[in-house]
Amino acid sequence: MEAWQKALLAWYRENARPLPWRGEKDPYRVLVSEVLLQQTRVEQAALYYRRFLERFPTLKALAAASLEEVLRVWQGAGYYRRAEHLHRLARSVEELPPSFAELRKLPGLGPYTAAAVASIAFGERVAAVDGNVRRVLSRLFARESPKEKELFALAQGLLPEGVDPGVWNQALMELGATVCLPKRPRCGTCPLGAFCRGKEAPGRYPAPRKRWAKEERLVALVLLGRKGVHLERLEGRFQGLYGVPLFPPEELPGREAAFGVRSRPLGEVRHALTHRRLLVEVRGALWEGEGEDPWRRPLPKLMEKVLRKALPLLAHAGVVPLPDA
Numbered sequence: 491m492e493a494w495q496k497a498l499l500a501w502y503r504e505n506a507r508p509l510p511w512r513g514e515k516d517p518y519r520v521l522v523s524e525v526l527l528q529q530t531r532v533e534q535a536a537l538y539y540r541r542f543l544e545r546f547p548t549l550k551a552l553a554a555a556s557l558e559e560v561l562r563v564w565q566g567a568g569y570y571r572r573a574e575h576l577h578r579l580a581r582s583v584e585e586l587p588p589s590f591a592e593l594r595k596l597p598g599l600g601p602y603t604a605a606a607v608a609s610i611a612f613g614e615r616v617a618a619v620d621g622n623v624r625r626v627l628s629r630l631f632a633r634e635s636p637k638e639k640e641l642f643a644l645a646q647g648l649l650p651e652g653v654d655p656g657v658w659n660q661a662l663m664e665l666g667a668t669v670c671l672p673k674r675p676r677c678g679t680c681p682l683g684a685f686c687r688g689k690e691a692p693g694r695y696p697a698p699r700k701r702w703a704k705e706e707r708l709v710a711l712v713l714l715g716r717k718g719v720h721l722e723r724l725e726g727r728f729q730g731l732y733g734v735p736l737f738p739p740e741e742l743p744g745r746e747a748a749f750g751v752r753s754r755p756l757g758e759v760r761h762a763l764t765h766r767r768l769l770v771e772v773r774g775a776l777w778e779g780e781g782e783d784p785w786r787r788p789l790p791k792l793m794e795k796v797l798r799k800a801l802p803l804l805a806h807a808g809v810v811p812l813p814d815a
């Protein structure tokens with residue numbers, strides 16, 4: 491093992507954050523933690539990890555639950571596709587297969603997650619390359635725009651002999667998450683400082699990917715009926731969830747006419763999706779239909795924000811109880 495690898499492992503033993511999935515070897519639990527961590531802050535992921543496993547302690551329990559229930563438990567963690575994929579996966583196998591190659595064939599399991607589960611739960615020598623590892627390796631070896639394949643091959647070649655590959659993968663990820671930060675890496679206290687080729691200009695590695703798209707404007711129409719809010723089943727990335735009508739501003743007159751209402755503005759909500767930034771004008775109107783209590787349905791984060799913006803209207807009508815804070 492090289493000196494920098496020893497330094498990294500020693501640092502990890504001393505500094506790994508005490509997270510609820512540390513040391514976990516059960517493949518299902520490792521999978522849940524990895525899926526949650528993909529797009530959720532670690533504190534929040536820890537919260538949802540406990541909540542999710544309390545309700546669905548095994549792959550079997552998850553398979554037996556309805557998708558709506560799974561989404562409700564996931565509610566607030568965002569990126570609902572992940573919950574949907576987990577659910578579909580639970581229904582497709584009795585247990586998780588013990589190799590990277592087989593895990594990779596499961597629905598919705600990308601190379602990173604399959605490698606994380608294979609290495610952490612089953613001890614397979616396979617590198618797990620997430621955004622953190624990509625950044626650490628790009629800086630350590632001063633690679634400006636490494637291709638995915640190249641990076642994976644590099645990471646694979648770095649797996650030290652005689653070390654639990656799950657521990658090694660997590661050590662690299664932990665360094666990226668807590669020391670080799672995207673904007674202000676803490677090179678002064680980094681265990682790899684003496685070995686790092688990119689530390690003079692860490693901002694150059696890896697070169698930034700393409701810039702965010704311009705903000706997209708949309709309108710959310712909150713229609714308050716006799717029993718609550720008009721909700722629709724959402725499509726696309728929010729499939730399985732519910733929300734109020736959401737559409738481009740030019741469709742407003744047509745939508746108002748279809749519901750027989752004139753709406754008024756209630757405020758604006760900003761929301762970021764994976765490749766889009768939204769600026770949503772929230773509008774509200776009293777409506778002749780029935781509607782329902784929106785807090786009883788699984789809602790994407792965006793719709794929670796929209797409905798909170800509409801709270802004065804909802805509270806005024808008194809038909810919709812306020813949600814828990």
Ligand code: SF4
Pocket residue numbers: 626629630669670671675676677678680681682683686687688689692
């Ligand atoms: S020395 Fe700086 S740039 Fe290099 S790995 Fe450590 S934190 Fe990252």
